[in-house]
Amino acid sequence: MAAGSQPVTRSLAALAAALVLAVTLGTLAAVAWRAEGFAGVGPAARDALWFTLWQAVVSASLSVILAVPVARALARRRFRGRGAVITLMGAPFILPTIVAVLGLVAVFGRSGVVNVALRALGLPEVSPYGPQGVILAHVFFNLPLAVRLVLQGWLSIPAERFRLAASLGMEAGAVQRALEWPMLRSVLPGAWLLIFALCLTSFAVALALGGGPGATTVELAIYQAFRFDYDLGAASVLGLVQFALAGAAAALAWGLARPAVFAGGLGGVVRRWDGGGWLRLQDATVIALAALFLLAPLLAVGLRGISGLAEMPAAVWWAALRSILVALASAALCLALALPMALAARRGLWVQLVGVLPIAASPLVIGTGLFILSYRWVRPDEIALAVTALVNAVLALPFALAALVPAAREMRAGSGRLADSLGMSGWARMRLVTLPSLRRPIGFALGLAAALSMGDLGVIALFADGDTATLPLQLYRLMASYRIDQAAGAALLLLALSLGLFWGFDRGGRAHAGA
Structure with missing residues (x-):
């Protein structure tokens, strides 16, 4: 400059x-x-901290674990509309939280298609409320982010590496051990920490689907301390604790979320030779299920909302x-x-x-x-x-x-x-x-x-x-x-x-x- x-x-x-x-x-x-002292932080605040931590761990872990097969399928498949699928799968990241909550309730609520199918099969129903509802919503929001981060790691592996693996006759398992696992060891910790930090500061999800003694996050506890009790001592302590936890996780994620270092390639399109036969069916199934999970709530909101616009x-x-x-x-x-x-x-x-x-x-x-x-x-x-x-x-x-x-x-x-x-x-x-x-x-x-x-x-x-x-x-x-x-x-x-x-x-x- x-x-x-x-x-x-x-x-x-x-x-x-x-x-x-x-x-x-x-x-x-x-x-x-x-704040006039910090005596207001009691068992309820400690319960909120514990719930926040364990739901963030579970939410981040599920998001990252589920993202791996989806990102792998998108990385080794080329099909018509692939770019549109990747773009649509990223929609939940910019989706208003309260809209997603309404869509999840429409799909997983008592009268939703999931519970209707479970009742028809004689299986136990699921609930979108409470701890399971908070985790479900966090996975819905963060799975696309995890897929994009992991997919970026896959695309960082030069195409020449896969051509060399194919010329050596390496099967899918050998390619995973030699090329994919080193990349995943580099990418997954940073992706997990970033999603963990995002789940720590969740508010609207806990407000709409959580609440109560067993499903109150720190952010929701801060809201309750200020809005209903005007307890600034509790709000400040909870804010400090949340800031320290999320800040440490975000800082670590910033330092760790880097793809594995491979020797530079020529920048060609990554073509895979290790995904034939039943692996093609497996990848198609994974992509279809992920798209259905992410897009079904949006479709439910759209179908029900058309009639509600006039009212x-x-x-x-x-x-x-x-x-x-x-x-x-x-x-x-x-x-x-x-x-x-x-x-x-x-x-x-x-x-x-x-x-x-x-x-x-x-x-x-x-x-x-x-x-x-x-x-x-x-x-x-x-x-x-x-x-x-x-x-x-x-x-x-x-x-x-x-x-x-x-x-x-x-x-x-x-x-x-x-x-x-x-x-x-x-x-x-x-x-x-x-x-x-x-x-x-x-x-x-x-x-x-x-x-x-x-x-x-x-x-x-x-x-x-x-x-x-x-x-x-x-x-x-x-x-x-x-x-x-x-x-x-x-x-x-x-x-x-x-x-x-x-x-x-x-x-x-x-x-x-x-x-």
Whole structure:
């Protein structure tokens, strides 16, 4: 980057990092400072911590274990529509949590197709509520992420290795021992730790499917301590414990989630010769079952929501408008934070450290801290939407940085050097070099931030009233009042808006990206 533009970029990056630190660590410090002792942490909080830990271990383990055969099948098969299958399997990652919960209840609930089939076979029914429901939902959300991480590891093995294995007559078992297991030993620990960290901070899943003494997560306990008991001591201690656990897991994942090191290949398409016969049927079955598990809840929401659209009250439509505005503001703020940090990062270590913090932080602790810092001057419901947009932008920052930092490094090594030699700086460099080079990851980051914000049910649950409720909160209220048809219509609307925002920004970034 040109010398004249470096100080400005570094200053903006420093301001962005300072804001992230203030929102994550600063709000946690505010809650701890305001707490009048920590006597409120009792057996219920310890039970919540224990449940959070063991459900995160089980959820992460199941997600990773199930991801291995799915990723292997996608890695060694080429078929028409493979790209679409991979894209659709990633939909749960940007799916609004409350929509997925409604879809899982429709499929695994008492009147869902799974229990109807089990009753017909005379088998015990399953329940989407309680500990098993929380784990089921976490696997639903995190299995696609695990598949993408493991699949990336498989695709990192050069095609020449598989050609060599085929020329040596190696069977599938020998290929697994020589090529695939070394890669899995490198990729799986990092993937497991990242999903473990995400499951530690779960809120909406536990709020809708958990609760009670046996299925309360730390995040839900923080919500209960603040919303119902106003026990800031318990909230701050639980927030500190969760931050330490999730931060350690995320930091370890960042260091371990790297594919195995293989000698460089020529970059050709990976073609496999070790998957004939019954292995082809096995791979097709695995892909079909995974797609059915991930897409059936979406289909259930769509089918039931069509009839519910006509019955939705006006409050739902106003909530949808508020959600769109919050999502757009959150996406813009997320990009304003991520872009200067990505451009200023050379080796990227400090960016990764700052990027870990939102994964470890509790959105509810952040909201509580912002309330403590502002309640003397403004009513909480008056700033509920602004606070929600800010918190969602910070929470989406790690994913935006993951897309922008590698692209920024590639730009510096290519067109950035040419711009340096021409002495380009300031707005001219940004308009002619930076934005065109980073258009694709910028579009992806904006779409992801908007979709994640659109479906968030976190901070808004603390402070919103009837006039500031977003669409996810309105959907949860419909579910809580057993207005299921209207809830299904609201869920379909939320799903369409979330996917539409992501598609629109992502497509806008990919259009003419090379121009």
